[in-house]
Amino acid sequence: MSIEKKPSKWVKNFLLSSIHLYLRRTTTFKVTRNDTKDIQPPYLIVSNHVNNWDPLYINLFVDEPISFIAGEPLFRKPLLKRVLDYTGAIRKTKFKNDTSTIRNAIKAKNHGRVIGLFPEGNRNWDGVTEPVIYSTAKLVKLLKIPVVAAKIKGGYLTHPRWGDGDRKGTIEISYQKIWDTEEVSNLSVAEIHQTLTTSLYHDEMEWQKEKGYRFRGKHNAHYLERLLFVCPACESVGSMHSDHDTFSCTSCHYQVTYTEQGFFAGESSRFDTPHQWSDWQLQALNQIILDPPQMEDIVTLYRSIDQKPFEKLLEGTIHLKENTITFAAEDGARQTFFLDDMEAVNIHFHHKLSFFHDDHLYEVIFTSPRSSCYQWLQMIQRLQQNLLEKEQTS
Structure with missing residues (x-):
């Protein structure tokens, strides 16, 4: 299958029904509103992003198979790539300009697909919606198709990004149409961005104060x-x-x-x-960050060239200094990257740090389940910002 040829409804319904049965072991779903019932494709669904299961949560209650815009590194895993290609997923490099994403989104529109997008660009870590990426509004303006805002409530508490294992609890999902085609055409990009930000904002714990649901797990505080x-x-x-x-x-x-x-x-x-x-x-x-601590962790470093599967470069330790990251293996092999040469630094799942260097994609997998990949991301981004400010003032 591909973007042009969507999976048949019976295949979609069979797979999602099976997944729904599996999810119902731990999760009670409540659909509080569903405007997709009255919309014919093509249209765009945007959603907050809190959980690995979010694409499936969204598609469970939408009649059409959704062509989701997905992170580029996922396509470098051979088995997962086959699944993504079958469903017509659209490749996107996070936090980098990528004209192929726009071309494929237009192709999906022209073939009557429902397009799915998570405008935060990443799952949030603490239950509060992250800032919406501004280029999303430009894409909405370009596509000129109806837009539905899906909001997932309870997904963070069911499986927080920092945790392992699902908690038994309740998830509420709503699908609210926010624009028709004509309405999108008459709005500025800034107006679209503001409405997307408002429509997708969700504070899980403010919602939970009202609901008081229990989310039962074996070790709720891990990790x-x-x-x-x-x-x-x-x-x-x-x-x-x-x-x-x-x-x-x-x-x-x-x-x-x-x-x-x-x-x-x-x-x-x-x-x-x-x-x-x-x-x-x-x-x-x-x-x-004015006096950053010494940081070291045990990792495995991988590299992907020209969108090919990842190859392992070394196993060893990662070290962070003021302007460099160094990887050192036990056999003496070393690789050093200057922070200002690292692009699109990002986290996948909770333990994989990725970045581009000389157009090659690198993936750092942290070995210990208690390692904070998020800490490394925050420190790297702040040091990169410091280096940029020094360069601008010099």
């Missing part, structure tokens, strides 16, 4: 240190440790409990939610 790596009490970096429903600092013994409702509890707790803690942490990093 919060992937997201929250700065202690709010002693401000040490990399000292947080999760154990069942407990999250504590190994340096000063600050401790909280992570509840089935997704809130922090405990007499010493400074924050009610992971989002509040994360918000404080990002501000604290602005000071920490």
